[in-house]
Every structure is written in structure tokens, then in C-alpha cells.
Amino acid sequence: MFNGIRKRVISMWFPRLASDRILRVRAVDGPFALTLKTDNANRLYCLNARADRQGLHRGMSYSDARAFCPDLQSAPADLLADTRFLHTLRRWAVRYCPWVGIEGDDGLVLDITGSAHLFAGEDRMLADIRQRLMRAGISVRLGLADTRGAAWALSHHGEGVGEPGNPLAALANLPVAALRLEQGTVTALQRLGLRTIGNIEETERAPLARRFGPALLRRLDQAMGRQPEEVSPLADPVHYGVRMTLPEPIGLVDDVTGVTERLLERLCAKLIRNEAGVRILNLTLYRVDQGAHTVELRLARPLCDVQRILSLFARGISEVDAGFGIDQMRLEAVEVAHLPPEQVSHVSSDRQNQLDDLISRIGTRIGLENVQRFLPVESHIPERAFAIVPAVLKSQPGGWAVERPRPVRLFPPEPIVGQGNLPPDSFRWRRMPFTTARRTGPERIAPEWWLDDDNWCAGIRDYWKVETWQGRRLWLFYTPQNPGWYVQGEFA
Template sequence: MARVISVFLPTWPTDRLRRQAGHTAPSGDAPLIVAGRVGNRRLVTGVDAAAAGLGLTVGMSVSKAQALVPGLLVERADPAADLASLERLAFWVLQRLAPVVAVDPPDGIVIDSTGADHLHGGEAAMLEALIGRLTLSGVTARAALADTWGAAHALARHVADPTVLATGPEMLAPLPLSALRLPPAMASALHDLGLACIGDLLGQPRAPLTRRFGPELCRRLDQALGEVAEPIEPLRPEGLIEVRRAFAEPIGAAETIARYIGKLVVQLCAALEERGLGVRRMDLLCTRVDNRVETVRIGLAVPQRDPQRLTRLLHDKIETISPGFGIEIMTLAATLTEPLDARQISTLDATAPDLSGLIDVLANRVGARAIYRAAPVQSDVPERSVRRVPALAEDGGLGWPDHWPRPARLLHRPEPIETMALLPDHPPNWIAWRGVRRRVRRADGPERIFGEWWTRDAEMIAVRDYFRIEDERGERFWIFRAGDGEDRATGSHRWFLHGVFG
């Protein structure tokens, strides 16, 4: 089943202007509008959140807007620049989310995310990450994920706040007719007939509607419901290295698909070698006879152009391709490349084992974010002293602290425990963690860790006293008391368990 994301950018023209201005941009609290000419009239074509909150809307005359809001900032509309910037944003999404991304002008992006959600932690996590990145970039966005482009487009603009997931057409019924991407005159004429929402259309006979309004009305309705296909024409950046194979007769057998994948990979690697490049991300697009595109995205830990390795990774994904009634075009594209120089391999020199092949297999099965290693960070606070880095990332030169032992497993957040101890420097006699009471047989400490005052003011005089303890069953834990045991200003004097020794 296809899954499509529609991203709605309600304030794109003003967001683009603010991003373009950088540090010289006006304050976000200052209302800003974009004005353009429609005939002889000067109308508002875009508003930011501050202007919308003051009652200004698209289509209002600029003179009226200035009369309502003294000191209103007005910029000239530039639809060409808006579209060009929207395309650049779509290319950014293409590199990070899914192989099929297209512009949905004037204020949106459409993404075919079929089969890509598992690489991002699920559909909800994928939408949340996408909206979060756009928000951090200064772009106001809402997004909806549905089975069709039409449904996702409608939900993103009329329901999502900021995201919504849909699995059927029932959410479309209460939406206004304008959500079907109908011409304004057609939506107004339908409203005059007493049809106010999409649900009012579902039970109507098609023939009278087609005779009066033409085929556009029923076509848009069927596209939203999934009765008629609506292919997405993906963006392709200039200079993209890709190879293509069209078939006189559609193919569908897994063995045939695998054979042609191997041929395309060899051609792609030859093109990469001519340019001295290796591929880091590769997209396979299979266009079916019904215009639906099945996609496979492969990521690599390091640049590669080994045909055998790339072919094997793509073959592992053949089971995710639904050929339908047949595939008529296969396209293989290197969407992310890096320089890769030829190296001479010597059997005499001892070299470290190459783990990139294993990492590539695992990352393409469970997602790249699930494959990582821990790297040290310069910080005495335990939860800040480690971070996740890509599995083959270069060593930053920092070593792990060795002046005090650290647990093999550090909890994501310290968990409160019940205990009894003599203040200020004695370890506890017993602890109760997750409903289990444990008597302490051995203990070592305290190790005092001070707060980082340069991080936040609350840590100016905060301290923690850490102890390593061992219970009667030989299990060892890392616990701490918040505070120095004497002054309440240094901490709450509550006890927490922070880690478990292997």
C-alpha cells in the first residue's frame, strides 16, 4: 500500500524572506506581509504568523492591511524566487527522507514515503523529525501522511497540527470541498447547490456532476480516495549520476528483477569510476505499468563502487518491491556521492578488518540510526560525557575517563531509589529499586562531581556524590546522592541509581 506525505508551508513566502535576510531579518514579532499585483490591484499574497494573528489574510488589499496594522512591514512578492527556494528545500528532503520527492506549488512538498518509514523509526517519528528540522530552520510547516497524494494534501491543509496520520478515506468526509484542489469557481458553484463538504459528494450520482462540472470534479475525488492513480514526478538534481532501462515487455519475476539490477549496478559503477566517485546513497525506482513507482533506498557507511556489494544490498530489498502488473522502467541513481580514489591493496601489511559491509547490511535492514557507537565527550557530568556517532566515524582524539570506574550500562535518566544512609559521606545500608529491596554488602566512594555552571545557572553550586555498591547477590550498581549531604542548596539530598556494572 502506498504512503504519501504532504508538507504544507502556510507562511512560505515570508519564511523565505526571513531566512534570506539572516541576522538582518526583522523580529518575528513584527507583522510581515508579501504584496503582489493582480490586474490593477495590489493585494496581499502572503502573511506571516504575526500578521495572521492580527486578522490579515491573503487576498486582502494592501491599503486595507496597512490601515488595520500601522507600521506593517510590506515586501514585494517574488513567485519565481519562492518556487526556486521551494525546489531547493525539496532537494534537501530528497537527500534525507525518501527517493521520490516533488514540489507541490505554491506552498507545499509531496513525498512518496512507501517503505521508508522503518529507516526513520516509524511513520510518526519520521513526520516528527521532518517537522522538527523544518521548524529549527525557521520554516513553519504542517504535514499529513495518507494513502494518496490527494488525501495527504487535504489533511495537511485542513487537519494537521502539526502532523496527522491517516489510514483510510473516512477522515476526508468532514473537510471542505476546497480540500480536493478544485478551482474556486467550481467549489463555489457546488456550495450554491448545498454541497458543503467532501462527505456530501460521496453519495451523489456521478453522471449529473460530470455533465455540469466536467470530469475534473470526479477525477479529483477519485484521486483522493485512491480510485485513480496520481503519479508523483520526482525531482532530479542536475549532474545526477543515474542509469535507466526500459522494457519492451513489463517484468515482474523476482529473478528477472535481480538480473537487471545487476546490469544497472555495473553501469552505474562504471559511470562513478569515470568521475572518481563512490556512492553513499543509491535509489532504485521501478515504474510500473499503472504509473506507480516502487522505490528502494540503500545507504552506505563509506563511499563504494564495488558492483558485487551494491548488487547484494539491492537484492536484499527485492522482496519489498511490488511489481503489480509489471515494471516497465527501472532507474538506478546515485543520489549521494563522495570522492573515492583507487587504492592498491597489499597482502603483506596488516590492516584492520573492514566492517563497512556488515554495517551496510544491518543499517539497510533496521535503519542507519540504529547502528552507532558511543564516543566520549569532554564533560564530567555522566549523561553528557557520551554521545552516539556513526559506526565508522573517525576517532575524535578524546579518551574515556579512567580515573574512576564507570558502569557498562548507563541509564537514559537517573531513576529515584529508596535508601537509608548516614550523612554526609557514608554509603547506604540498603536500596530499593524498581520494587526490589537490596542490602548493600560492599561500597566504594564517594566520588564528587560538580555541576557545570557554564551550562545553566541551576548547576552553579550543585554537586553529586557517587558510590559503587554491591548487593548480597553480587550485583553492582552506580548510585548517587544529589547534594553534598549538608547544604540543601547543593541538591535535594535524594538518592538515584544511574548505572549498572556488567
């Protein structure tokens, strides 16, 4: 009780959250289930109503489900997408009350104390929630009671409204599983003949505490309102956007740069507080003639430094058509990444910062994805030992390392004349004669059988590093299964 207002809580349970998320976008006429690999077996994770009516159930192996229901349609589950969808529903539920929390991985809990009258009563509020969710193609079961535990029990095992001030009346006939107990505790209670919440409420507390510990009585007291259980709403994500309305229109580049700097100071202060850096920025300039111009800045690495970001904005701001003047500016961080604090000292070098800023400047002209670099790949095969990726991607620590050096230049194998399994003493390559001065090897590389590569289907290769009297350092290999010598690379 608070100021004469009794606490009321709604529990929303979405029994088919994952499948509803898929089917509301792509409808399926027939049994449908999402599958998830568990314990090295593909099992059913979430089913629609028609699959339930066919006798399928969650946790059933997919092969057994197909045997029972040959026309079953399926798709792999995406747990991360389901979590994002649940958080989207949480933001939607804020329209009913400000206190909305997440309940497990498929439910919400709302503290509607003092909010029901805005919807003409609790019944009207529940009807509105159900109607809107049904229109969106989302199955829901609702429970309303004085406590969070009682509301959860009603939504999962009864779906109803508890009488204010008397939770036992609504919970007495519900099974003991409605108290949110572990399955082992539920089974043990049923073996003792305690099958409903009413049975537990009528039993002496001391024997229950000795046998099942404090968890059972805590859940019972929470459901009955004897022990508080608060609803903890999730904090809204930080919004990295700032704006400024100008008293007089501006149009000079210096004025626009000055306002941008003030906006960056406010934005970067928020980024620093949250240990974050921005990767993509949008600066929108609104003109007095209702037109707008957006300057996008993509950074090679997350930044929260005002002056470095401002200098990278210079080119985009200089190309803006101010028209009759700009009276409002808005700066938004479109993509933000975690940026932990860094140790700085008087001996630190800013070469990396200069390189990142150069990549950012070039990227504003041709696109960051077109500035590329090489990264090592976990493969012994020379042609597969590297990948060309955007320069903004950094190599991971502890990446692929090759014990033997690799040539700077790599090209398709070119045959040369040679006999035996040792590099020839003299040979011709690209119409030039060469004499071997020193040879190092061999390094045997076998094909990767799990990859389909026509160039490596012939078998193993023995690689040699050959230094010639002519000054060229070549990378040769010999194929024992089909005797022959080839040149594939050249060292610096």
C-alpha cells in the first residue's frame, strides 16, 4: 500500500514469441517449428498452434517430429533476434506504464499501480493489450494481481485477474509449479501430496523449510504479498544525439564549424561518460526554407576526441549549400562502439592516430570499404593464407602465425625444367637462366581435404626457398605424385 493505492502488477507471457516473430513477417499455412541444436541434437524450440495440435512439443527431436508430422515446416532459431524482439515489445509496453521489466526470455512484467484509470479500468487495459498484440500476430497470456509472483502464476497457469487484497483466492487451485520453483522441488512436493498452492499454504511452514530450504517459502511469501518483490524496469539505451536551434540564420563555413564544435563537445562528453566512441556521425543542417542537408562522417576507428572529429568534418561542411541560411543543426552518432580508457603518457606516439585519420579522410571520398588491407587467414595453403578486407577491420590478437617465411610476391605456379626431388642446379624461368646458390627446405604442405580447390587436388607439395647467383630469391615447389618443378613466389 502507498498513499491508499494498492499495488497492481501485470505479467505478460509470450508462449510462442520466437515463432510469432517469424510468422508475422512470413506467414506459413501449416505446422511450423523453430529448431535449436541442444546436446548435439537438433530439437524443437518453439512451435505454432497447428504444430501443437499435431502432438509435437518443445524439446522433441526434429527427426521424431518429422516422423509424426511429415508436412512440418521449420527454420533455425535465432536467440539474439528473439531477445531484440522482446526488448522491442518492452519499449512498446511503456505506453501503459513507466515501470516495465523483462521476465525471463519470453515475458514482461508491468507495475500498473495508479495507471489503470487512464485506460478506464483494469479490464479495459487488459483488453487493449490483448487486442493490439493479436492484431500484431503475437500470442499472449495475461495475469493481473497484487504481486509479481501471483501475476506470473496467473499468466502461466491460469490467465486471469486476481482479486485485490486476496491473492490466495486466485492462486489456491493452481499447481505448485506456479510458484516459479525448480523442477526437482515441484516433483518432490507432488510426491508428498502437495499439488496446489493452497495445499502448501495450509501446511506447517517449519517442516517445509527444513526439507526444501528457504527458496520455497520465499516464493510463497512473494506470491502472497508477505515479502516484497519489486519490478525493475530496464533503462532506455543512451541516445547519442544533440541539437541546437540558432537565434539567427548562419551560412559562413566558420560559423557552421563553430556550432559543430559546440555540438561535438556535448556529444563527446556523453560518449566519454559511457566509455564509448563513435564510428558513424550524421550532421544535419536545417535551412530556413525547410530544406536540409546531411553530412555523413565514417571513421576508421571509434573516436571521442572533439578536435580530431572536427577536422575530419571540414571537407563535408565546406560543400554544404546554406541557401538563405541555416537555423538549426543536429548531430547524431549513428554507430557507437565500446572504447575503454587508454593509458596516455608523454612518450606515446600518434602515428596510429594519423593513419586512422588518413583512412577516414580517404574513406569520405571513396568509401571506407574501398580502403583495403591484408589479414592472415588460418590456412597452410599459400593462396588461402590471406584475405583482403576493409582497412578499418583490425587483426585479432593471437592470430594466425606462420613459422616459415612467405614470399612477398605470390603468383600462379609456373613450370620449370628439373629432375629429382632437389631444386635443380640451373634452370630457366621466364626466358631467363638461373643458377642455384643456396636452397632451404623442404616444407611439405598437404591439401585441405575439406575445401574444393582444383589447384590442390593433385596432392602434396614440397616447397623450397632458392637463392640464385643472379640475385633472385624464388619460392619453388616439387610435386612427388606427378614429378615436376614450379615457381610460385619471389622473396624481397
